[in-house]
Amino acid sequence: MSAIETVRNFINALEANETETASNALADNFLFTGWTPQPLNKKQFLSVISELKVGIPGLMFNLHNLDEHDDINQGAVVTGNIQIAGYQSDSFEIPTLSLPIIPQMGRSVSLPVEDVSFVVQNEQVARMIVKHTRGGGMEGLLHQLGTDSPIIQ
Numbered sequence: 407m408s409a410i411e412t413v414r415n416f417i418n419a420l421e422a423n424e425t426e427t428a429s430n431a432l433a434d435n436f437l438f439t440g441w442t443p444q445p446l447n448k449k450q451f452l453s454v455i456s457e458l459k460v461g462i463p464g465l466m467f468n469l470h471n472l473d474e475h476d477d478i479n480q481g482a483v484v485t486g487n488i489q490i491a492g493y494q495s496d497s498f499e500i501p502t503l504s505l506p507i508i509p510q511m512g513r514s515v516s517l518p519v520e521d522v523s524f525v526v527q528n529e530q531v532a533r534m535i536v537k538h539t540r541g542g543g544m545e546g547l548l549h550q551l552g553t554d555s556p557i558i559q
Contacts, residue, residue: 409474409482409526416524416531417469417488423459425452433530440520440536441543442503451534453502458547461498461508462515466491469522481527488536490517494551503544508553515550517542 407415416431429452436448446454459465472486497510520542525533536543548554 407529409484409524410472412526412529412531413472413484413486413524414469417467420455421466423456423463425456428452428455431531433527433532436530436532436534438534438536440538446502450502454500454544457498457500457502461496461510462492462494463496464492477525480525481532482525484524484526486522487519488522489519490542490547491515505548505553508548508551511551513551515547517546517550 412431416428419425419427419431429448432448432452434448436451438446438451442454455465468489468491470487470489472484474482474484477483491514493514494508494511497507499505499507518539518541520539521537523533523535523537524531525535539546541549545554
C-alpha cells in the first residue's frame with residue numbers, strides 16, 4: 407500500500423468514526439502536532455477526535471491535494487491540505503484538553519484550509535503535523551462554536 411493510501415484510509419476511518427481502524431493505522435509512537443498547544447500521542451489524539459465527534463458526528467477533514475515524497479531520515483512523507491467542517495448537533499466536552507462542556511449551539515463549523523504533513527513508516531502513520539493557520543486548529547473550531555475557553559494541557 408502506498409503512503410498516500412495509508413493516509414487516506416486513516417482519515418476515512420476518522421471521518422467514519424471507525425476508531426479501531428483509525429487506531430490500527432497509527433504507529434504506537436504516533437505524535438500529532440500543530441492543532442493543540444502541546445503535541446498529542448496516539449491515545450490522546452484518538453480521544454480528542456472521539457470527543458469532538460460526540461457533538462459534531464459528521465466532522466470531516468476534507469483531505470485534498472496529496473503528494474508523496476521520501477525523506478531519508480523519516481520515511482515516506484505525505485503532504486496535503488485539510489479543511490475541517492461539520493455541524494454541531496449536540497453538546498460535548500473534551501476532558502483530554504481540560505475543556506468544559508461545549509453547549510449545543512446548532513452551528514456549522516468550517517475552518518480555513520490548513521497544510522498538513524504525515525510521516526508514514528511501515529504502512530502506519532507515525533506523525534501528523536498541521537501547520538498553524540489563523541482561525542484554524544482547536545481554538546478556531548471552538549471560536550466558531552462561540553467558546554473562547556483556553557486550552558490547558
